[in-house]
Amino acid sequence: MSDEKKRFERFRQDLKAAGIRLTEPRKVILRVLASASDHPDAQALYARAVAIDASVSLSTVYRTLKLLEERGAIQRHAFDDGRARFENSDGEHHDHLIDLDTGQVIEFRSDKIERLQAEIAAELGYDIIRHKLELYARRRS
Amino acid sequence: MSDEKKRFERFRQDLKAAGIRLTEPRKVILRVLASASDHPDAQALYARAVAIDASVSLSTVYRTLKLLEERGAIQRHAFDDGRARFENSDGEHHDHLIDLDTGQVIEFRSDKIERLQAEIAAELGYDIIRHKLELYARRRS
DNA sequence: TGACAGATGCAAATGGTTCGCAATAGCATC
DNA sequence: GATGCTATTGCGAACCATTTGCATCTGTCA
Ligand SMILES: [Mn+2]
Ligand SMILES: [Mn+2]
Ligand SMILES: [Zn+2]
Ligand SMILES: [Zn+2]
Numbered sequence: 001m002s003d004e005k006k007r008f009e010r011f012r013q014d015l016k017a018a019g020i021r022l023t024e025p026r027k028v029i030l031r032v033l034a035s036a037s038d039h040p041d042a043q044a045l046y047a048r049a050v051a052i053d054a055s056v057s058l059s060t061v062y063r064t065l066k067l068l069e070e071r072g073a074i075q076r077h078a079f080d081d082g083r084a085r086f087e088n089s090d091g092e093h094h095d096h097l098i099d100l101d102t103g104q105v106i107e108f109r110s111d112k113i114e115r116l117q118a119e120i121a122a123e124l125g126y127d128i129i130r131h132k133l134e135l136y137a138r139r140r141s
Numbered sequence: 142m143s144d145e146k147k148r149f150e151r152f153r154q155d156l157k158a159a160g161i162r163l164t165e166p167r168k169v170i171l172r173v174l175a176s177a178s179d180h181p182d183a184q185a186l187y188a189r190a191v192a193i194d195a196s197v198s199l200s201t202v203y204r205t206l207k208l209l210e211e212r213g214a215i216q217r218h219a220f221d222d223g224r225a226r227f228e229n230s231d232g233e234h235h236d237h238l239i240d241l242d243t244g245q246v247i248e249f250r251s252d253k254i255e256r257l258q259a260e261i262a263a264e265l266g267y268d269i270i271r272h273k274l275e276l277y278a279r280r281r282s
Numbered sequence: 283t284g285a286c287a288g289a290t291g292c293a294a295a296t297g298g299t300t301c302g303c304a305a306t307a308g309c310a311t312c
Numbered sequence: 313g314a315t316g317c318t319a320t321t322g323c324g325a326a327c328c329a330t331t332t333g334c335a336t337c338t339g340t341c342a
Contacts, residue, residue, distance in 0.1 A: 021339050023289060042330080057291045062330060078219065083329065097262060100270055108261055116254050117276060121238060124249065126278035129241055132221075133274050135258060137267035162308050162319060183299080198322045203299065224298065 007034035007088055014073050028053045029064045033074060033088055039096075039105050041083040079105070079134065095133035148175035148229055155214050166190075166197045170205045174215060174229055180237075180246045182224040220246070220275060236274035 001009075011030040015022060032048045040048070042061055049056040065086060068074040077085045079098055085105075093114075097106040113133065121128045152171040156163055173189045181189070183202055190197040206227060209215040218226045220239055226246075234255075235248040254274065262269045 021288065023339065025290070055291085059292080059331080060290060063289085066331090078221070080219070097265060097267060099267070106265060108265065110257055110261055113254055113257050116251055116257075117274075120249055120251055120254075121276055121278050122281070124238060124247060124278075125281050126238060126240070126276070127281050128276050128278045131274070131276045133258075133272070135262055135267070135269050135272045137262050137265075137269045140263070140266050140268050164308065164320060166321070196322085200300080200323080201321060204320085207300090 004035045007090060010090065011068065011073055011088075014068070014071050018071065020067065024053065025049075025056045025060045026064055028056050029061055033068070033086070036087065039077060039079075039085040039087050041085050043083070045086065077132075080136065095135075097135040097137055100136050100138050145176045148231060151231065152209065152214055152229075155209070155212050159212065161208065165194065166201045167205055169194045169197050170202055174209070174227070177228065180218060180220075180226040180228050182226050184224070186227065218273075221277065236276075238276040238278055241277050241279050 008030055011034060012022060015026070028049045029045065031052065032045055036045070036048075042058065042065060045065070046056070046058045046061045049061060065074065065076070069076050069086075072089060074086050075089050077087070077096070079085060079096070081103070092109065094107040094109040095113075097108060098104070099106070117131060118128060149171055152175060153163060156167070156171075169190045170186065172193065173186055177186070177189075183199065183206060186206070187197070187199045187202045190202060206215065206217070210217050210227075213230060215227050216230050218228070218237070220226060220237070222244070233250065235250040236254075238247040238249060239245070240247065258272060259269060
């Protein structure tokens with residue numbers, strides 16, 4: 001089974017387990033999310049969904065995104081361009097570098113940084129629930 | 142001269158140097174910003190400004206904030222609560238830990254993390270222009 | 283197949299922020 | 313200190329991403 005199909009299945013199970021109806025628009029949106037490998041915003045997801053089924057509405061895209069986010073199935077990011085961007089939450093945690101010139105989003109992960117963050121929070125008497133590390137950068141010339 | 146006064150002076154010089162008029166509303170807003178030690182949003186700054194001079198408008202608060210941000214005199218943050226928050230840019234760079242229960246913002250700085258970030262970017266062929274590190278955390282029980 | 287609660291599309295509302303515009307007020311000059 | 317030009321102001325309307333109310337549809341399970 002392809003990764004895309006696996007992701008779709010995971011979404012489907014998630015909703016089913018929560019007793020949430022698997023409607024036609026939701027199926028379409030799940031499919032779109034499962035096959036996304038970038039960090040699309042709601043508009044982009046809506047466009048991809050409409051390409052599959054023209055009757056899907058932007059409202060339902062937003063409602064489904066919220067639903068999946070609440071269940072932890074997808075993650076919402078707020079990069080500096082205003083719109084919220086989404087990606088599915090499988091795979092290991094990573095942070096992002098945003099190319100200021102192209103808008104390209106590059107993923108990276110540093111265990112050292114993750115560890116240091118936890119240490120800092122601990123010293124302050126806190127446990128990190130989630131965090132955000134975004135590097136806005138320009139290609140070295 | 143107090144830190145507050147120093148900050149106000151720096152703001153004043155910045156604007157003067159750029160040939161920007163030092164109007165009454167701007168003076169009030171500069172004063173408010175200079176004396177802020179937290180991370181207030183536009184509404185909060187507006188409230189503080191109005192307490193000094195009731196004729197100041199929210200529009201002018203926003204316009205002045207943009208002006209100062211463009212000159213690098215203040216910094217804009219976008220924590221997860223939607224509104225933009227501001228703080229003056231003197232002092233050394235730091236990042237933020239946000240207490241999810243109280244909303245309290247705690248500042249910290251880790252040279253190690255700063256260094257690691259630069260290394261990661263360099264490996265990817267990038268120079269960091271700015272970055273955002275926010276830890277959303279809960280007090281350890 | 284029927285019933286009913288949950289889900290949908292549409293349009294209108296929201297909330298933070300920006301903008302257009304006519305009126306006002308810095309500031310350089312006299 | 314008065315004058316003139318222009319930047320700046322307050323106000324309300326516009327913006328834009330996202331959310332919501334509502335009448336209508338549709339999964340789901342009996
Ligand atoms: Mn990612
Ligand atoms: Mn700070
Ligand atoms: Zn991370
Ligand atoms: Zn930092």
